[in-house]
Amino acid sequence: MLYIFDLGNVIVDIDFRRVLGAWSDLGRVPLATLQSRFHMGEPFFQHERGEISDEQFAAQMCEQLDIALGFEQFAVGWQAVFVGVRPEVIAIMHKLREQGDRVVILSNTNRLHCEFWPTEYPEVKNAADKIYLSQEMGLRKPDPEIYQRLLNEEEASVQDAIFFDDNLENIEAARALGIHSVHVTDASVVPAFFSDRK
Structure with missing residues (x-):
């Protein structure tokens, strides 16, 4: 997955x-x-x-x-936008990778922020197989092409992908492509999603 x-x-x-x-x-x-x-x-x-x-x-x-x-x-x-990492999500990402799943990050971001958070939160990079950044791709969510390019690079089908995002517009764009998408409205959503799937 x-x-x-x-x-x-x-x-x-x-x-x-x-x-x-x-x-x-x-x-x-x-x-x-x-x-x-x-x-x-x-x-x-x-x-x-x-x-x-x-x-x-x-x-x-x-x-x-x-x-x-x-x-x-x-x-x-x-x-100053960065508050702190969610350790429970980092733990979930590590567990997914340990069980053989592929874990990637897809972020609308910018060079200034990317000079900051990788050194401030090295555990984020360590929890992901790959990080896809809007400013490197020349695209940003909710452009459908950014999801399609990620799927192509990962050689994955929409049926094999699950997407987590806090922005409803991004969620709806991914759903329109057929990607199972979870709207993260607060910090409890991701842990609850995986606890329900046990």
């Missing part, structure tokens, strides 16, 4: 409120003001597909938020 895990809020807890909080402190702009201005628009998606540089993304986000931050300040805030 091929198990496909998203990273954020599936294996590692993330919280964008922490990013805005850090930027608010660094830029001396009220948090409520940043919250009202922040949205994940086209620069966000271009960054995740690897189409613009970290510096270009930072400049565009600072313009959107109307905040004066140096690149290093921006990066410090951007990395």
Whole structure:
């Protein structure tokens, strides 16, 4: 079986409120003001597909938020999104691999974050057979092509795959291709899924 895990809020807890909080402190702009201005628009998606540089993304986000931050300040805030790893999911991933299943990660992410979490959470990489990253593939979920390319590379059929993601749009796109997909709404979902399958 091929198990496909998203990273954020599936294996590692993330919280964008922490990013805005850090930027608010660094830029001396009220948090409520940043919250009202922040949205994940086209620069966000271009960054995740690897189409613009970290510096270009930072400049565009600072313009959107109307905040004066140096690149290093921006990066410090951007990395604040990571809260901590979910050890119970790491344990499940290891168990799946031990029983002969294939375990991969499919993440919409960006170069800045990939400079941070692999060293901060080395146990994530150690729990996966392969990591598929949007900025390296030039595609991002929910584009159907990203799932198809992963299946092709893994030489797996949709019937042999199970996908876990916290974003309903990503789940629905995978389901439309016939992939068994589990919407991870909180930290209990993945452990409960596997306990029910014993």
